[in-house]
Amino acid sequence: MSGRGGGTPWHLFALLAAAAGLAFALSLAIGPSGFGFKPAGDAGALIFWEIRLPRAVLGTLVGATLGLSGAALQGYLRNPLAEPSLIGVSGGAALGAVLAIHLGLSQVLPLALPVGGLLGAAAALIAVAALAGLRGGPITLILAGLAVSATTTAAISLALNLSPNPFAAIEMVYWMMGSLADRSLTQVWLGAPLMLAGIGVLLLLGRALDALSLGEDAAVSLGIDAKRTRLALIAGIALSVGAATAITGVIGFVGLLVPHALRPWLGHRPGLLLPASLLGGAILVTAADIALRLLEPWADVRIGVFTALFGAPFFLWLVLKTRSELAP
Amino acid sequence: MRLEASGIKVWLKRRAVLNGLDLAADRGQLTAVIGANGAGKTTLLRVLAGLLPAAAGEARLDGRALAAWPRPQLARTLAYLPQERTIHWALSARSVVALGRLPHRALGQGESAADRAAIARAITTMDIGHLAERPVSDMSGGEKARVLMARALAQEPQVLIADEPATGLDPAHQLALFRHFVTFATSGRTVLVALHDLSLAARFCHKIVLVHAGRALAAGPPEEVLTPPQLAAAYGIAAEYRTIDGLPVVLPFDVLP
Numbered sequence: 001m002s003g004r005g006g007g008t009p010w011h012l013f014a015l016l017a018a019a020a021g022l023a024f025a026l027s028l029a030i031g032p033s034g035f036g037f038k039p040a041g042d043a044g045a046l047i048f049w050e051i052r053l054p055r056a057v058l059g060t061l062v063g064a065t066l067g068l069s070g071a072a073l074q075g076y077l078r079n080p081l082a083e084p085s086l087i088g089v090s091g092g093a094a095l096g097a098v099l100a101i102h103l104g105l106s107q108v109l110p111l112a113l114p115v116g117g118l119l120g121a122a123a124a125l126i127a128v129a130a131l132a133g134l135r136g137g138p139i140t141l142i143l144a145g146l147a148v149s150a151t152t153t154a155a156i157s158l159a160l161n162l163s164p165n166p167f168a169a170i171e172m173v174y175w176m177m178g179s180l181a182d183r184s185l186t187q188v189w190l191g192a193p194l195m196l197a198g199i200g201v202l203l204l205l206g207r208a209l210d211a212l213s214l215g216e217d218a219a220v221s222l223g224i225d226a227k228r229t230r231l232a233l234i235a236g237i238a239l240s241v242g243a244a245t246a247i248t249g250v251i252g253f254v255g256l257l258v259p260h261a262l263r264p265w266l267g268h269r270p271g272l273l274l275p276a277s278l279l280g281g282a283i284l285v286t287a288a289d290i291a292l293r294l295l296e297p298w299a300d301v302r303i304g305v306f307t308a309l310f311g312a313p314f315f316l317w318l319v320l321k322t323r324s325e326l327a328p
Numbered sequence: 329m330r331l332e333a334s335g336i337k338v339w340l341k342r343r344a345v346l347n348g349l350d351l352a353a354d355r356g357q358l359t360a361v362i363g364a365n366g367a368g369k370t371t372l373l374r375v376l377a378g379l380l381p382a383a384a385g386e387a388r389l390d391g392r393a394l395a396a397w398p399r400p401q402l403a404r405t406l407a408y409l410p411q412e413r414t415i416h417w418a419l420s421a422r423s424v425v426a427l428g429r430l431p432h433r434a435l436g437q438g439e440s441a442a443d444r445a446a447i448a449r450a451i452t453t454m455d456i457g458h459l460a461e462r463p464v465s466d467m468s469g470g471e472k473a474r475v476l477m478a479r480a481l482a483q484e485p486q487v488l489i490a491d492e493p494a495t496g497l498d499p500a501h502q503l504a505l506f507r508h509f510v511t512f513a514t515s516g517r518t519v520l521v522a523l524h525d526l527s528l529a530a531r532f533c534h535k536i537v538l539v540h541a542g543r544a545l546a547a548g549p550p551e552e553v554l555t556p557p558q559l560a561a562a563y564g565i566a567a568e569y570r571t572i573d574g575l576p577v578v579l580p581f582d583v584l585p
Binding site for chain 2: 007008078204207210211212213214215217218220221222223224225263267268269270
């Protein structure tokens, strides 16, 4: 298999980078008002700058965030079934946004949804960090994430249950499905710095994740700071996934699928998988978004629903594969 | 470098695992820690590798408290091979061995010529050249153990601490491993191993520390430590220390009532 040796498979990274660039360009060029970087009509420039650009930028950034976070979390937990939503931050972001709708804030302030999402993500981060602590292994982090996720799910159900009117309930449900459409450049400006900061923190974890392949004791004896690694992982995922979810809603399965698909091509090395999954996630989300725009009957399908629709069978296959590997 | 422990006490889950243990492992020597299951060998090795703080007493490396060593410098000086042999991903053997070079590489820096040479030497020493490109997930326990040992050797440490490195190895590779430990130690390094094979300990180790109930029951050259009364006290076994063609052998032949 390619990449088994000691070197970095540069050809693979070049290929992924080119594909991500192409997907970004196509996302800018494709839309109902025609193909190209100058959409037709008087509103052409406006369509390009205000509709296509935020959507393309968000697709790339959110995809990169989800792919990278998935790879980082799988590497840290040493479990290929982990997904960024596992640590509860996306649940927190969803709850924050749902509350903004419930309280009617989203009617008054255009940025109430993303800001509510960010606050929710921050609250979830604090709860997870406090519960999981800086010491302790993967299990405590998984349990803390599960506890926070369960709480946010319950609170979201309550908000839906008590929604002031059916329209608010529909808005909440639609928001949670996840979408890249109709996000303004202002929202991009709000989320992009946080996502980039989180991405930067996570990309530095490569060495630690490589060393953790041998277990925590061996990793520490190789000079890895276990506490700093855990803190960076939680903070990096919270910043990037929290901001991504606050702006686009929940887009599932990307963080599970991308690292898993790319792992064999990188000799299963968790450190190299980080930048590769970043690119792979950007490609997958942008391509899925383009596909939704091109396939007419799918135009109203949210991207979160689309990824779930294709991600669920993949997860099923993963479970069956794991089962056959574990079977005697 | 001299690795020493004085008056080490460690409590795990309210149980005193180490209770005032003293030990010294010297440069140029292969030192073995032996003792029954649960005697505290692994805990002791973890303290000496700087992975577990002692509740009382002090572990020192080269005269300096382990806790005072900056972690990156310690990682370039001391290699620790845990008893646990899990490798979490289907990495190739070479990728695993290359992890031993992490402490010697700056962030973002690729493998240098020195790194590659150290990896190649470790692979040759542990006789895993034919496995180098195979994923460790397909390997037997003994093959994995050799790959992990090669990782620790690739670290090129001054001090090597290995927890039961011989377990699961076939006799040929056990002998080869201990011959290598002796060569490695006599070239000016400090080697400390925990093990259960008393004959291997008797034949290859310069010094043996017999751990019982969290203390060093005896310490010294094999013939002074592996005596029937001390083996009876530590393991509850009847055993004999013999020599066959000049080579020492320890034969446990009965469990004492």
